[in-house]
Amino acid sequence: MADNGMIVTRVGFGEDSHAFVRDLVSLQAEHNVSVLSADYITLAGAKINTPLKLQANSDGDVVLHAVCRALQTLSGREVLGEIADKRVQAGHFDSAYFVNLALQDLYAQTSTVYRCWRNLYISQIALQIEAAAPKLSPYYAEMKSNIVRIFNSSPVTTEYPLTVEQVGISAMSGEGLTAVGSGKGIAVRALVTVCTEIEM
Template structure:
């Protein structure tokens, strides 16, 4: 017998070219662990991979252990800015949780992501220990209704479905 749970994670970052003096043009846009060439990077202490951050936050929703925040800040100070490491930290807290499905919704009018969606799904499947068919990723331009739709940054929502053995015993 299993307990089934869903968890929601969210993250957003503005583009470096909108961020002022904190940003540098040397950054690379990372989405779901995939480099997106020719696009402005996102601003943040880490590589600002907004997809991996949303997934890490959803994992934290399952485990109750926050990774983004003081734990990620400690990693950043140690020079570790790869968001894959942050996700791995979150995954290490899963215990007997088994991920079943990951669904992501991205809002941003740039860059156009259609050429990269398959690669992002493939990388996420690898990182989460899932099959590609268990990863859903949709992207919307936002129609200029929000800062993300106006091209100021990217926002991602992630829903994870997971299960773990029910150890409460019969009632």
């Protein structure tokens, strides 16, 4: 850090949820059948074998969607929603694509709006997953590695690459106390912590 600067930490929060599909046939007209009819769900890029299917018009990666929303709270520009819907219509179903868009927005904001900021880097990603099923702990390592790969392969560059030690994942069943805890879907809450150096 330069003598005339100081480190500032900011935290973005994101939350997302997807319901499990109960009647695939009735949803064929609304959703991408090739995604919904797969024999797995995708969470943080990990393909998890399960008979359950998540209702979504993309790959349904609720973990990456929550991360994307956390990045949006830092950049102030929404990616999920109208922008994502148009990208899905153009054939972009991979949620890593949307995370990359959100990262680019964050770094662009840093360089154009906050000109006194420099050396922006991600210091931590914390994820809390609520799902009655399937069991997710066997996939934690793969999910962390995928998140690190997505962040470090982004078109934007940083002096400090993300490591698996900076990604934390915890899952809970919900104990039947909520709709998600009763097995109706998956919900994820994400915190993304970034550090920047500010010129004084």
